Amino acid sequence: MPPPTHDQTYNTEDVSIAVFTAAANYLRARLPSELNSPKVAIICGSGLGQLADTIENKVEFAYEDIPGFVSSTVPGHLGKLAFGLIGDKRIPTVFMVGRFHFYEGHTLKQITFPVRVFKMLGVEILIVTGATGALSREFKVGMIGVTTDHISLPGLAGNNPLFGPNVSAFGPRFPPMSNAYDYDLRVIAFKAADYLRFPTGTLKEAIYTFVGGPSFETRAEARYLSLIGGDLVGMSTVPEVIVARHCGIKVLGLTLVSNMVAIGKGKCADPAEQDLNGIEEPLVNHEEVLQTGKERALDMQKLVKTIIDLIPST
Numbered sequence: 001m002p003p004p005t006h007d008q009t010y011n012t013e014d015v016s017i018a019v020f021t022a023a024a025n026y027l028r029a030r031l032p033s034e035l036n037s038p039k040v041a042i043i044c045g046s047g048l049g050q051l052a053d054t055i056e057n058k059v060e061f062a063y064e065d066i067p068g069f070v071s072s073t074v075p076g077h078l079g080k081l082a083f084g085l086i087g088d089k090r091i092p093t094v095f096m097v098g099r100f101h102f103y104e105g106h107t108l109k110q111i112t113f114p115v116r117v118f119k120m121l122g123v124e125i126l127i128v129t130g131a132t133g134a135l136s137r138e139f140k141v142g143m144i145g146v147t148t149d150h151i152s153l154p155g156l157a158g159n160n161p162l163f164g165p166n167v168s169a170f171g172p173r174f175p176p177m178s179n180a181y182d183y184d185l186r187v188i189a190f191k192a193a194d195y196l197r198f199p200t201g202t203l204k205e206a207i208y209t210f211v212g213g214p215s216f217e218t219r220a221e222a223r224y225l226s227l228i229g230g231d232l233v234g235m236s237t238v239p240e241v242i243v244a245r246h247c248g249i250k251v252l253g254l255t256l257v258s259n260m261v262a263i264g265k266g267k268c269a270d271p272a273e274q275d276l277n278g279i280e281e282p283l284v285n286h287e288e289v290l291q292t293g294k295e296r297a298l299d300m301q302k303l304v305k306t307i308i309d310l311i312p313s314t
């Protein structure tokens with residue numbers, strides 16, 4: 001049977017395995033044998049598309065050409081899959097250069113669709129990157145959070161990518177998430193930073209708080225997220241992680257701290273509260289997020305490559 005071509009009639013809400021198979025077949029049929037069974041998948045976050053620049057024997061696919069894929073609409077997210085060999089061990093790897101977000105209007109199933117396609121291609125490890133704002137003052141702009149756990153605000157409120165009929169071919173109805181972020185991979189991330197002689201404290205373990213966006217947090221929301229245990233906050237990552245863990249892919253979460261989240265009380269108009277007037281905190285914007293990505297792209301690139309070199313099973 002010839003591989004399917006892109007067809008708008010694919011319904012990405014259709015959870016049947018055939019849709020994922022169609023996308024996997026489309027890619028496999030167009031890849032050389034050295035690339036058609038990638039072991040590692042890397043999702044590039046805002047401003048982190050350059051992570052894919054170091055791969056060799058690159059073969060790229062625009063999202064709009066792949067069955068079942070939606071399009072990426074956010075500045076800093078190019079919208080293509082790049083397959084290639086990475087690191088000293090020339091590990092076959094697939095990069096999502098640009099990801100999908102819930103706030104773009106895609107469903108959680110659409111934004112996580114590529115993860116199941118990766119599973120079908122043979123991916124065993126997902127390195128999920130992203131830009132985040134720091135809620136915790138133990139983090140500074142430019143630091144790299146190594147995710148240990150997450151809080152999904154949309155998930156707790158009923159938005160989970162696994163909602164609806166379970167596709168048992170991928171995993172169980174009720175997957176555990178208390179072990180979502182692989183311990184061994186986190187250890188390797190710190191070893192890689194050490195090997196690269198990153199200044200001490202460049203990497204720090206963090207709890208990622210997932211919010212829907214696209215508006216950034218109010219100060220009161222930021223205080224709330226901090227109170228419930230969040231260190232960093234972003235508008236992505238968690239749906240992809242849930243789907244990856246559901247189908248047994250190991251996950252490493254790396255997040256670049258791109259801005260400090262305004263968390264103080266702000267200016268008080270009430271004269272009785274004048275003493276409480278804190279420092280004016282700057283307004284966050286996406287350009288700042290992209291700029292931090294640009295400044296730290298090289299270190300993120302080196303880190304990801306060294307991590308892959310240090311993974312014993314790859």
Ligand SMILES: O=P(O)(O)O[C@H]1O[C@H](CO)[C@@H](O)[C@H]1O
Binds near residue numbers: 101237285
């Ligand atoms: O998570 P990534 O895709 O890196 O992007 C982060 O940066 C954007 C906001 O500037 C949001 O999309 C947020 O999630």
Ligand SMILES: Nc1nc2[nH]cnc2c(=O)[nH]1
Binds near residue numbers: 213216234261
């Ligand atoms: N929600 C949220 N996402 C981000 N992504 C990058 N910075 C931020 C931030 O401050 N808040």
